[in-house]
Amino acid sequence: MINLGSTFPNFEADTTVGKIKFHDWLGDSWGILFSHPSDFTPVCTTELSRVLQLIKEFEQRKTKVIALSCDSVESHLGWIKDIQSYSGGGDDSSFSYPIIADESRSLAVELGMLDPVEKDSKGMPLTCRAVFIVDPSKKLRLSFLYPATTGRNFDEILRVLDSLQLTDTKKVATPVDWKVGKQCMILPTVPDPEAKELFPQGFETVSVPSNKGYIRKVLP
The missing domain is CATH 3.30.1020.10 (Antioxidant, Horf6; Chain A, domain2)
Structure with a gap:
């Protein structure tokens, strides 16, 4: 687990937009990394669709968003059309944010995101619904952990992002x-x-x- 105020790991990962190095990808923006248990599942589809609908809200706050699960890039790319369709935005080939493939579960272990209750067909643990907010100096500022059965409220995530950004500049x-x-x-x-x-x-x-x-x- 990483503690609040600690530097967030500068990991390398395969994503739907190619290989990234997290700090380089983040640049001077705020960032939100959120994990989901599995592709092609109902609650996860609603969540990633909601993020797609809110992407302009995140952009207005100079915040980049990136998702993660233990599925492959190929799986993510196939699932994207379902996410776009459910969000009401059609199935355009573009997608507003990357999805990380953590098939080895190395990131899930490093960041404490594995859910011991939820497992795949091979009996391997899946990622819980984690949220990490990272500031432009690459420090962890907030984290949430939700179980697989409980979808997140992304309006609340926007609210705490507004709070963090305000309290950084005002006493x-x-x-x-x-x-x-x-x-x-x-x-x-x-x-x-x-x-x-x-x-x-x-x-x-x-x-x-x-x-x-x-x-x-x-x-x-």
Whole structure:
């Protein structure tokens, strides 16, 4: 397993767009690597279709997306037409993001993505539904692990990406259920005089029984 804040492995892999070296492929963009258990399966098809529908949202956030499973490149290429069809985009020959073939499971092992419950016809473990968000400095910033039976919410993945990108540039944290355009919390490490300089539009301090004044809401 790789820890938050650690440099993400600069792996080489075969993909639907040829061989890549991860850091070179990422360049100066943010990146999302997400795994799925198997090609030509129902939940996985809905997920990769959803990513296809959201690709412009990721591009607006300067974020590249790449998928992964233990299937071959040949399998991925055959499955792509089903993904395109299910997404409602037809079966055009182009596809907006690569899919990694990890037949040896070397990446799945390195990144802790194997699901001990889900196995293929040969009894080999499959990849779970993992999500890794990597920033332009190649540091791991967020990870999720879902079981095979639970499809992911990619609107939530966009939401946490927005939070990461905002909190990298402002001295704020995003509260529960936060969305773009909503109030954030000023970091507790920022004293009030500095907060007044950073947020001249003003901020709201919420009264609580401790009277510590640490809950300060602001529109960044």
